[in-house]
Amino acid sequence: MKKDGVVTRWGLHTSVAGGWGEMLRRAQRMEETAAQVFVKSNRRWEMPGLEEGEAEAFQAGQQKQDLWVCSHAGYLINVAGSTATRKRSIQALAEEIERAEVLGLRAVVVHCGSRGEREAGEARRMAIAGFREALERSKTKRVLLALENSAGQGSSLARNIGEWGELVGGLPKGRRAACFDTAHAFAAGYDLRLTEGREKLRGEFLREIGVEYLAVIHANDSKTECGSGVDRHEHLGRGKIGANGLRAFLRDESWVGIPRIGELPPGEKEDRENLAFLRGCCSTT
Numbered sequence: 387m388k389k390d391g392v393v394t395r396w397g398l399h400t401s402v403a404g405g406w407g408e409m410l411r412r413a414q415r416m417e418e419t420a421a422q423v424f425v426k427s428n429r430r431w432e433m434p435g436l437e438e439g440e441a442e443a444f445q446a447g448q449q450k451q452d453l454w455v456c457s458h459a460g461y462l463i464n465v466a467g468s469t470a471t472r473k474r475s476i477q478a479l480a481e482e483i484e485r486a487e488v489l490g491l492r493a494v495v496v497h498c499g500s501r502g503e504r505e506a507g508e509a510r511r512m513a514i515a516g517f518r519e520a521l522e523r524s525k526t527k528r529v530l531l532a533l534e535n536s537a538g539q540g541s542s543l544a545r546n547i548g549e550w551g552e553l554v555g556g557l558p559k560g561r562r563a564a565c566f567d568t569a570h571a572f573a574a575g576y577d578l579r580l581t582e583g584r585e586k587l588r589g590e591f592l593r594e595i596g597v598e599y600l601a602v603i604h605a606n607d608s609k610t611e612c613g614s615g616v617d618r619h620e621h622l623g624r625g626k627i628g629a630n631g632l633r634a635f636l637r638d639e640s641w642v643g644i645p646r647i648g649e650l651p652p653g654e655k656e657d658r659e660n661l662a663f664l665r666g667c668c669s670t671t
Contacts, residue, residue: 392642392643393419393643394641394642394643394644394645394646394668395419395420395454395645395646396418396419396420396605396645396646396647396648396661396664396665396667396668397413397416397418397419397420397421397422397453397454397645397646397647397648397661397664398416398418398421398422398647398648398649398650398657398660398661399421399422399423399458399647399648399649399650400412400413400416400418400421400422400423401423402423402424402425405440406440406441406443406444406447406489407443407444407447409421409423409444410444410447410448410451410453413451413453414451416657416658416661417661418453418661419452419453419454419645420453420454420455420456420602420645420646420647421453421454421455421456421647422455422456422457422458422495422602422647422649423455423456423457423458423491424457424458424460425457425482425485425486425489425491426460426482426485427460428458428460428461429460429461429462430460430462431460431462431474431478433478433481433482433485436485436488441488441489441490444489444490445489445490448490454492454645455489455490455491455492456486456491456492456493456494456495456532456601456602456645456647457482457485457486457489457491457493457494457495458494458495458496458649459478459479459482459494459495459496459497460478460482461497462474462475462478463475463478463479463482463496463497463499464497464499464500465479465499465512465513465516465517465520466498466499466500466501466502466504466509466510466512466513466516466543467499467500467502468502472512472516475499475516476516476519476520476523477520477523479494479496479516479517479520479524480519480520480521480522480523480524481524482494483520483521483524483526483529483531484524484525484526486526486529487524487526487527487528487529491529492529492530492601493529493530493531493532493563493565493601493602494529494530494531494532495532495534495565495601495602495604496517496531496532496533496534497534497536497542497544498513498533498534498535498536498542498543498544498550498553499513499542499543500540500541500542500543501541501542501543502541503541506543506549509543510543510549510552510553510556513543513553514552514553514556514557517531517533517553517556517557518556518557518558521557521558521561529561530561530562530563530601531557531561531562531563532563532564532565532601532602533550533553533554533557533563533564533565534564534565534566534567534570534604535547535550535564535565535566535567535570535571535574536550536570536574536617537569537570537573537574537614537615537616537617538570538573538574538575538615539573539615539616539617540615545574546574546575547587547590547591547594547595548590548594550564550594550595551594551595554595554599555595562599563599563600563601564595564599564600564601565600565601565602565603565604566591566600566602566603566604567603567604567606567649568603568604568605568606568607568608568627568632568635569604569606569607569608569617569618569619569620569625569627570604570606570617571587572608572612572626572627573608573610573612573613573614573615573616573617573618574613574615575612575613576612577612578627578631578632578634578635579612579627579628579630579631580631581634583612584631584634584635584638588638588640592640597640597641597644600641600644601644601645602644602645602646602647603636603641603644603645603646603647604646604647604648604649605622605632605636605646605647605648605664605667606619606620606622606648606649606650607619607620607621607622607623607624607625607626607627607628607632607650608620608625608626608627609625609626610626611626612626619649619650619651620650620651621650621651621656621659621660622648622650622659622660622663622664623663629663632663632667633666633667636664636667636668637667646664646667646668648660648661648664
């Protein structure tokens with residue numbers, strides 16, 4: 387959908403099983419205008435190679451389908467972790483950023499990590515330094531690094547918008563980006579069901595980060611209550627946020643033009659229903 391010539395795209399996290407060409411065919415069958423992928427197994431450190439011509443074919447396919455694509459970094463990455471974990475995380479993230487640029491992706495979404503036993507301020511400083519080092523090691527110039535807000539579980543970073551903004555603001559300006567997850571924000575205590583909750587969130591986000599740095603929205607409902615601190619995604623309109631709260635948030639004119647990606651439980655019928663929901667939320671934007 388468009389408003390004043392600005393396109394607002396929608397899609398799902400889309401499997402690359404069977405190869406990059408098959409991923410494009412899945413997105414086309416589902417009529418996605420945006421998609422998110424893993425460039426490797428999300429639970430392994432190793433990065434597999436690409437076959438000759440595979441990246442070029444995928445870039446051409448994206449352009450032909452007019453498909454906006456980002457990736458989500460592996461779940462093992464924690465640049466604020468212990469010395470060994472941090473070292474491995476920085477290298478793995480650098481490889482994912484490099485692969486994303488080779489494939490022509492727009493951004494790499496990454497969790498901000500967990501501080502463990504570290505003091506929170508020290509952990510944030512280490513995370514920022516780790517993200518910057520990963521960008522440098524990747525030897526890339528274009529792809530954005532989009533830091534994602536957390537649900538506030540345990541010792542996770544980016545548990546509120548002020549802390550998240552500090553992390554995003556520490557990235558190099560030309561590579562700086564944020565990924566906003568609705569389920570995470572709800573679990574962290576921002577009640578998207580209420581007008582005052584959505585206004586509070588919007589005001590803090592615009593002040594601490596700025597819409598110019600918002601690369602993508604993860605549009606997810608939540609299985610858990612507001613303020614639970616527990617990250618559990620639910621199909622759109624079926625969770626604790628509910629259809630009305632999600633629609634009101636996604637139709638807010640502040641977010642016009644920002645791609646919306648659902649990260650939701652599997653099932654083709656449910657995928658189509660979730661995409662229809664996202665498409666409907668763009669009807670006034």
